[in-house]
Amino acid sequence: MTCTFHRSSGDTLTPARMSRLVRALYHTGNRTLHWGSVHRSSVDWRHGSAVLVAALLMTACGVSRNVGVAGAGSPTGLRPAISPAGLDAPPLARTSAHVDTVHGVALPDPYRWLEDTASIDARAWVASEERFAAAVLARAVGRDSLTAVYERALRDAPTLGRVTDTPRGLVITRWIGDSPSLFTRAHDVPSERPLRSAAEIAASGEGASMRVAVPSWDGRFLAIGTTQRGDAGAAIAIVDATTGAAWPDRIPDLLTTTSGTRYQVTWLPGERSDTSSTAFFYPRLWPGALSGATADRLSRGRQFLHRLGSPQSSDIAVFGFGVTPAVAIEPEDLATRVHAVPGSRWLIGTVFRSRQNGTEHFAARRTPGDSTVPAWVSLLSVADRAGHPQLRGDTVWVLSRRSADRAQILRRVLGDALQASTGWSTAVAERRGVITTFSVQDDALYLTERDAGAVHLRALPHGDSRVRDVPLPVTGTVTLWPRSQAGDGVVVSVESWATPPRWFRVRDAGSRIEELTIDDGSRTKLSSTLVSDRLEARSSDGTLVPVSLVYDAATAAGKRDGTAPLLIEAYGGFGVATDPTFDPYIQVWTSLGGVYAYAHVRGGGELGDVWHHAATREAKQRSVDDVIGAIDALIARRFTSAGRVAIQGISFGAIVSGLAPLQRPDLFGVALYDVGGPDEIRAAALDPSAARNIAEIGDVDTPAGIRSLRAASPYHMVPTRIALPAMLLHSANDDYNFGTEMLVGKHVARLQAANSGNRPVVWVRAAGGHRWLQSLSPQWAATVTSFLFWQTGVPGYQPPAQPKP
Template sequence: MTDARVDTVVDTVFGHRLADPYRWMEEGAELREWALAQGAKTAEHLAGLPLQQELRARMDEVTSDTVEVTGFAMAGDRVFFLRQTGAVPVLVVREGDEERVLLDPATIEGDEHTTLEFFAPSPDGRLVVCGLAQGGSEQCHVHVLDVATGELTPTEIRHSLHGHPEWLPDSSGFFCHRYSTPDPAVPPGRRRDDSATWFQPLGGEPTIALRRGHNPTLPMEPVDRPYMLLPKDSELVFALVSHSASSGSTTEELTAFSLYATERAGLADLTSCPWRKIIDRTDEASAYAIHGDTIYVVTHKDAPRSEVQAWSLTDGTRRTVVPGGDRSVIGVKVIGDHLVIRDIEAGTARMRRMSLNTNEIEDVPLPEGGMVAQWTAHPDGKSALIVFSSWTRSATAYRYDGELHDTGWIPKSTVDFSGIEITQLRAPARDGVLIPMTVLHRKGILLDGSNPTMMSGYGSYGILLRRAFNPRLLPWLERGGVYALAGIRGGGEYGEEWHQAGRLLNKENTITDFVDCAEHLINTGYTSSRRLAGHGGSAGGIPTGGALVRRPDLFAAMVSEVAVFNCTRKEFSANGPVNAPEFGSVSTEDGLRALLIIDSYLRVVDGTEYPAVLLTAGLNDPRVAAWQPAKMAARLQAATSSDRPVLLRVEEHGGHGLGSTRAQRNGVMADIFAFLATELEL
């Protein structure tokens, strides 16, 4: 590999000397040139691995008949969803028993592939707001699609990342969030300041609806992101102000946010209408459901795994309706005459319902051992669509009206996981806490320490990694490889208390949990250090990078996809400031201390015998800037004293992975498994 140019910049922050030999990668065209050269050499290396072509062919085979269906939305008598059988998901509408494709982004011309990142049908089902992005960038140009004709009309709304469109009840226009046009003169860390929600009337020009300084009764900081909400059965309209990174939902799995309300008449003049605060960030809420003059709030304040409270929107009174317990509450919806509660118990999906008349609570039976990939209430409030999946069971779409009814809308995958066994473990952390871990492997394996094993972990934002059907794991498992998913602290396996135990100054737990889970796999005979690899993506670079620099002897290989490593510099990237509440900020002494825990780039030591490393980067990544994995690759290549490779795999026309084509996703997983098959001697 070509050595990267060294031009060390030293920052002294609160007495800490932070030396950065590759700061130049954060700006200018030189990074792109170096990264593409690295990517070409990595591609050559991976193409020469013994199993690469065979694994890629098998990856294409197991995904060829798997129909991926996501993003269900209902309007009028129509059901809309995304279905992927080809390169990218297409937008489909279902009317009665008939389906038709409304939009195939693959037919849209452009320099890079186009994907539909978000969509929202109008209440009457005649139109659909579509956010279209190129090259995996997630940066959308918003269009309006006519369901009857298929005509796609562009609007003036651009640079929309998670636009969360919200239609007026009469379908005459919609609200959509966007960022300002990027200005090269503005530092990257400030380019997403003062984002706004715009109102787009059909046939008219868009205007700003929500923004910092737009209305004195709706206070915001520069980093805050405002969204408009118009619940169907409420006389109020709402503004949600997100203060930190979120899961992408505006109703559940939220972190720090505030919620405001005003009368519907306030839509006539959003600069002067009086907004009143309903939920403050100090309420420690994570989800809610609005029903008439009541808002049901999921809060973890004084309830470590969350409870559900009913708040009056008229007089502000509050009462607990679902007390906290062992389960963690993810979200709530009012369906019929019940409040339906979506739970997680040690990473497994559960569901309950509470009668709005009697307050009695009972379980809603779900298939065992999986996850609710999506749940969407019908606009009439009488039913919902619930998509369920598990490790060995492909997704099923159920209609829920008090009972689950298989709609048959998602074809069953023919990929056969019958030869795969699932084992639930509890790995002891060094402080005695038991870490839940799921292990997948071929039936009948011997626990003699000889099994090549890939262990994944994430552990941030209170997010729970998907325990879902994934045919891309099968080429690894059927060859005798083991896959383990560690539910390390910082994630959502046990609710907010689990999240807080791996956040900010507690972030060392996220890393040591990952190490302790790896050692448990070794101690129980699944694998050995010479046949063990760590794996993580995005914020999963914190446990993988942290374990790599603390215990390089424990792993034969480490794989990190589009991951963050140089955390003391993250807030200086476009997506960095919203992550400060989760990870810390160099602007405060405690914030710096928290960041130094997770900055694995600064902990790389020259002359250390590091294991084999494969890092991936997307040059269009809007979440983790490509210089994060690039700097880590350069630093490890310069520092390692071993003969094991340090590779940087680069997607020139890719981003964080959410807008990848099927070929791109198959390609990266085939390359990862080929790399591990060689390094772990599969």
């Protein structure tokens, strides 16, 4: 290849110009650059990023990669030594001339034939990929010893999962084994009483596993949400929390949504305004949804009211698709919840507008006997940017981001003359930090605020206008659990990257704080040398991106000599924020000398609404730029070096881990692509959850949307030839998000065909649902860790050379 780079006389090749040039190169798929009179004096060599990008440009043009550039701020010679897999690559998938042209945009899809999973050729190719994956992973060193490490770490980790306060006592979820078990405890008794073990739940239906347990308002009943395989077979069962007896009521066709309310029900309080509950609302699948087209599986959902002891055939549809003309719902919209609380005569219905990625709320008075469809009236539109509605008497509160980047809490009194979006007043104005959630209790309004890398608890007493700080004995991520059904005060947990959760009951607007005397079940010996830090990294446009960092100073990572492997994660979508939490997997990784980092990239909600929308649709590339900036910063600070970086993206976050290695392959030793959808354009036609991506990354019905979706699809961004890092791609066969695993399969085929290097591209097809690969079992956690150590050059994890035939 002949490469000449022309520049205007006197132009300085700055890092920003380099970065723009490289992005243009990789986004267009163009491999022809003009490289010519680039003199050392014309490049701003003071910046390590310029050196890195120059190396990438030379690589793209066929210039030798061995130029002594290991990464920004890295000394020469730090590139790790990686043992080759020593295996023949699987046969490349054949290609076809299939091209879709949508809104004038040509979309070559040479592996479309693989979507026909019933074809002999597709089955044969998948089988060869499974054999190759098994052979490569079998070469990974130390899997048995690492399995023992993970088994011990998970066995010794805290078992306490969730604590809910009810008038009758505490409902406690514990992870004892692979699935959660359920316990109860009276307020005045220190011992717990087993209610349902994981084994008993599994025996109730085809290996079912509990996802959530929702107590009734009086604490007498529990609605237990379960699934069977992965995300399949979602159902609701009822247990008497006093006797432990199972009720015959069972809801087998629960609608599992993707908007944060999966497996949930809402109990309906008794008509006498007391806390007794003998009925609940639940989301139900449209008849025949499971046997129809996969893309329609979540369509036309409705909320039903079920009364205990009655057959499901007598349940009443009260909200959702086709229930009432007062609530216009498109087939892809989700009637996510009907809210009700004791002491209120009102109901709040919430609709998730999938194409707009926003919620709309309706209000209605309860009808006599709750036997007819309520008269719903629009309360808040999508434009009001409101969510998390809560009731207390005739007053409703919401968390709103309209004209409030970091959120505010609004309230209004519901009356006879309801009008949408009017009558609201400010309960809590926008604050310095981001308001993340709130709970209205009898004594106060409690809220959590993310600020300076931690999440803090605040309280606003009823009738007061001043928000109070609630100083807890420990600092970290405060989780405010859903409205405590005991009425007064809240239960919160506090944790960090380095410390497991501690649980507290907070009352009297924060003036009374008591630690719950609950054994968390932990036998973990916490490292006194574990470092949890936070830094800011500069992205390509100059934006400072927060990066959380965890490592053990007593290991090799503490030397800061650039030789430690780095595992970095990012998500960057839907305004979702990731706060520090205690994770046994991170504990193991750091104990073995690895550095863990989480890049809080744009597209997430860590810094507010503007931070979220800064990386949506045509600006999605910023999420990728941000994680690359974070890696460059960590390399410059000598936490790691180029080639020792492993990146992981899960679900929507797989966009980031899928695109970053294509744009900066020099940085990575390995990339993990976990349960993502690499072809967002095909996903729009095949996946049941695709509609919610429209507001986030683009609409297939518009030319601009097609271009945005293409740019956010790793499958469409694979260049013709590229020396890839190792790639480990994981799909699940019972994943509620996706219509077919073969979109990942097509991406694997394209990566293998484009790969000019000798690092393996491995596809793992695992049983289960929408979960990351390491979480499936200690064996999988060990396998992935061993593979990461191998591909990032960790000594002791390099397999021996294969004997020559």
